[in-house]
Every structure is written in structure tokens, then in C-alpha cells.
Amino acid sequence: MAYNMEQTFRWYGPKDPVSLEFVRQTGATGVVSSLHHIPYGEVWSVEEIEKYKKVIEDAGLVWSVVESLPVHEDIKTGSGRCEEYIANYKESLRNLGKCGVKVITYNFMPVLDWIRTDLHYRLPDGSEALYFNQAQFAAFEIFILKRAGAEKDYTPEKVAEAKAFYESLTPEELQKFTTGLIDNFPGFKGVTLEDVRAMLKKYEHLTRADLEANLKHFLSEVCPVAEEAGCIMVIHPDDPPYSILGLPRIFSDINDVKNLLKMVDSPANGVCFCAGSFSGRLDNDIVEMFKACADRVGFVHLRSTQHDGKGNFFEANHLEGVVDMYGLVKAIIEEQVRRKKAGRADWRLPFRPDHGHTMLDDLAKPPCPNPGYTAIGRLKGLAEIRGLEHGILKSMNL
Structure with missing residues (x-):
């Protein structure tokens, strides 16, 4: 039996210029998406989940991963309507479990998500x-x-x-x-x-220890619900993986990974292993980091970054840059083999190519509303990863 990863593509919903029809043509079988029309903190109802899921399935694909079910800022700061938003999050998890969408990505980055200073850096x-x-x-x-x-x-x-x-x-x-x-x-x-x-003001007196405590409280509350629903919560790394805006970031290196897994000892407390985000720090050994949390990885982003030695970096081609992509894909396959032999139902890891280059005729189109998510660059990345994976599987006689 082949131990290949589940190939997925991110889709931003009906307004995404990269349609589900195009996604299917890439060779991906799964979609990574979110109910972006629902405001942060509100409950995702079964009706809304099923409606969205049907659109994906009618296109011949499956909704493999939620990315993301957003964590409201009040939860991160432990203030305001924090407990109400946690209760809503639990309800959304129950509803996703009922609808069969089991991998739930989130992040705990204060104020802003991933940050780049140039969305059109010419190579x-x-x-x-x-x-x-x-x-x-x-x-x-x-x-x-x-x-x-x-x-x-x-x-x-x-x-x-x-x-x-x-x-x-x-x-x-x-x-x-x-x-x-x-x-x-x-x-x-x-x-x-x-x-x-205004968001920064809420973090004025919040320390790294405070943010870690708020994450632990959140996970202590939601992981039991995720377990009951048959779901896994997977945290996305900080991007860049170090302090930004004077704020602590708490999921950036191997010590943070180990701390997260000890924070709440639950199979529902997992990792979205984004190789590209972790590679924003040159002291991160990406392959060793994966091995340190492999048992609890539920979703993988495969990309890499190239650095200039001055603290600046850009998104590299998927097989280039600082990430040992061969070593990482081989480690993922080895983890899948281990899981399969152990009889785990979740042995097959979904992955997606991430932050592709804008290239070929995508350069002539209107700017993509979702930076890094044009079709052709990600298609190139998916093809490169699939080819690498195929070669590794053959060399391992799998």
C-alpha cells in the first residue's frame, strides 16, 4: 500500500478566483477552507457547515481541514467576553464533528496573523x-x-x-x-x-507567561470537547516566528512545541506543522522539530524560505530555501508508516503547498485578493512535492 500524504489545496470560498473546478484539476482531492463570512467568535452552525461542505463535495472534493476556526482576541487576552467566546468555540467544534470535518486549525498570534512587508517581491x-x-x-x-x-x-x-x-x-x-x-x-x-x-492597547500589560496561561486555559476548555467530537485542534506556528509589535509569540521554536504538548495532554491538542513559518528562524531545525511532535501533527504546510543574512526572507520555491524538504517529506512518510502499523485511523496526513509564487499568466491578472494563493505557483509547488514524495516512496519500497 502506498503511504502517500493526502493532497489538499486551500480555497477561500465562492469569491476565490481559484475555483473548486481549478482546484480539482491540480490533482488535489481535499480542500482546506473556512467559513470566512462568519464573524470571529460567533458559532458555526450545522446548517452553515453542511451548506459549505456540500458546495465542496458537489465539485468532487472533500473538506479535509478547517483553516481556520479563528480564536477571538478576547480569548488571547483573557478579557472581555472570553468565556462566552470559548463556549461558542466549543459549540462550533461539536457542530464540525457532527458534520465530519475533523481537523481544525487555529493560531494564537496576538493582533495580526502572518506578516509580510512586500506582497509582490520581484525575483x-x-x-x-x-x-x-x-x-x-x-x-x-x-x-x-x-x-x-x-x-x-x-x-x-x-x-x-x-x-x-x-x-x-x-x-x-x-x-x-x-x-x-x-x-x-x-x-x-x-x-x-x-x-x-486599539488591539495593541489590550495587550499593554500582558506578558509571555500571561499569553501562555491564556492558551492553556483555552485548550483545557476546548480539547475535551474536540475529543468527544472526534476532532483534533492543530495550532499554526507564529509567522514570523519571533516577537512582533512588541508582543510575545509563543509557538515559534522547538521549546514552544514541547511546551504546547505538555500544556494539555490530549490527542486533540495537536500541531499544524508549517515548515515555512518555522523556517523564518534560522536556528530552527525543521526536520528535528517535526520528529519532536510527529505523533501529534494533524496537518502539514510544505513550503520554504530564503534568507539574506540580515533578518529578511522571501518565500522560496518549494524544494529550495533553508528547509530540507527531502528530509521532512521522508520523516512524514515514516510517521505515516508508524501510524498505519499501529492501527491509527488518522495515519494519513493532509498537506498543502503554501504561499506559491505569482508567475506565468497569473502575473497579468488582477492582483490576487489572497496574497500567496494564486493558482499556478501553488500548482508548481504541489507537483514538486508530489514528485519528491513519489521518489521517496519508491526508494523505501512503499
Whole structure:
């Protein structure tokens, strides 16, 4: 029997320019998606889940993974309507379990999700990638957001570089740059600088220990419900995997992974292993990190990053960059073999290619509303991973 991973593609719903018809043509059998039209914190009803699931199934695909069931900021800060939102989250988990959607992705990143400073970074071959530049982000924090004390997080050289970048922007470029940083997330559109400042204020006195305690409280409440529903909660790594906006980030390295698994000892407390996010830190050994949590991985993002030695990085081709993709895919296959032999029903891990380059005729189309999720770049990534996986399986006589 082949031990190949379940191939999935992310789909952002009916307005996604990459239609389900196109997703099916990639060779993927599963869809990774979310009910983006439901505001953060509200219950996902059985009716809404089933309606969305039917659209996917009518296209000849399955809804393999929820990405994401968002965690409201009140839960992260342990304030406001925290307990009400946790109760709603439990109800959504029960409903997803009833509908047969079992893998639930979430993140615990304060205020903003993944962050990039350039959504159209031009590579030497003419394609475009997502890019994170420290000086550009410093310019956002210090001169645009005007976060108190932000300059103390950077060297004088980096602050000077940030100022030069900020002063080089035209009003139109400034608006585009700011929007690209704060207003990119489906289900969370229309965010303003004032919104970000208001969210930051809620974290003013919140320490890393506080954020960890709030995560533990959340997981202690929802994991038993997930277990009963037959679901697994999988946390997405911080991206970039270090402190941003002066806020703690608590799922960035191998110690954070080990801490999470000890935090709540439940099979429903799992990991969304995003190789690309973890690779934002050069001291992360991606293959060893996977092996450290392999038993509790429920979903895999396969991508890589390329660094310039100055703290900046861009999304590399899927088989390039700093991630040992051969070693990682081989480790995933070995984990699937182990699970299958142990009789685990969840032996087959869903994976998706992530943050593909904008290339070929996608470059001539209107900008994708979901940065990093044009069709052709991800199709290339999926094909590369499938080919790598095929070769590894053959070499292992599987």
C-alpha cells in the first residue's frame, strides 16, 4: 500500500478566483477552507457547515481541514467576553464533528496573523514572492503605526534604514504598504491603523507567561470537547516566528512545541506543522522539530524560505530555501508508516503547498485578493512535492 500524504489545496470560498473546478484539476482531492463570512467568535452552525461542505463535495472534493476556526482576541487576552467566546468555540467544534470535518486549525498570534512587508517581491526570474524585510517593518511600527517604544526594538542602523524607506514612499505607496500589512486576512477585512492600536492597547500589560496561561486555559476548555467530537485542534506556528509589535509569540521554536504538548495532554491538542513559518528562524531545525511532535501533527504546510543574512526572507520555491524538504517529506512518510502499523485511523496526513509564487499568466491578472494563493505557483509547488514524495516512496519500497 502506498503511504502517500493526502493532497489538499486551500480555497477561500465562492469569491476565490481559484475555483473548486481549478482546484480539482491540480490533482488535489481535499480542500482546506473556512467559513470566512462568519464573524470571529460567533458559532458555526450545522446548517452553515453542511451548506459549505456540500458546495465542496458537489465539485468532487472533500473538506479535509478547517483553516481556520479563528480564536477571538478576547480569548488571547483573557478579557472581555472570553468565556462566552470559548463556549461558542466549543459549540462550533461539536457542530464540525457532527458534520465530519475533523481537523481544525487555529493560531494564537496576538493582533495580526502572518506578516509580510512586500506582497509582490520581484525575483530574478520575473515571478513574484511574499517578502519580509525587517527595516520596512520597523518603518511601519515606528513611523506609521507610531507604536510607543518601537524604536527600542531595533538597532540605530536599522532605525535609520527604516526612516530612509519611509521617507522614500509616495502617499500612494504608503497607503498600499500599510494596507498590505494590516488588511490581508479573510474574515478580518477593513482593519485600520486605529483598530490595530486599539488591539495593541489590550495587550499593554500582558506578558509571555500571561499569553501562555491564556492558551492553556483555552485548550483545557476546548480539547475535551474536540475529543468527544472526534476532532483534533492543530495550532499554526507564529509567522514570523519571533516577537512582533512588541508582543510575545509563543509557538515559534522547538521549546514552544514541547511546551504546547505538555500544556494539555490530549490527542486533540495537536500541531499544524508549517515548515515555512518555522523556517523564518534560522536556528530552527525543521526536520528535528517535526520528529519532536510527529505523533501529534494533524496537518502539514510544505513550503520554504530564503534568507539574506540580515533578518529578511522571501518565500522560496518549494524544494529550495533553508528547509530540507527531502528530509521532512521522508520523516512524514515514516510517521505515516508508524501510524498505519499501529492501527491509527488518522495515519494519513493532509498537506498543502503554501504561499506559491505569482508567475506565468497569473502575473497579468488582477492582483490576487489572497496574497500567496494564486493558482499556478501553488500548482508548481504541489507537483514538486508530489514528485519528491513519489521518489521517496519508491526508494523505501512503499
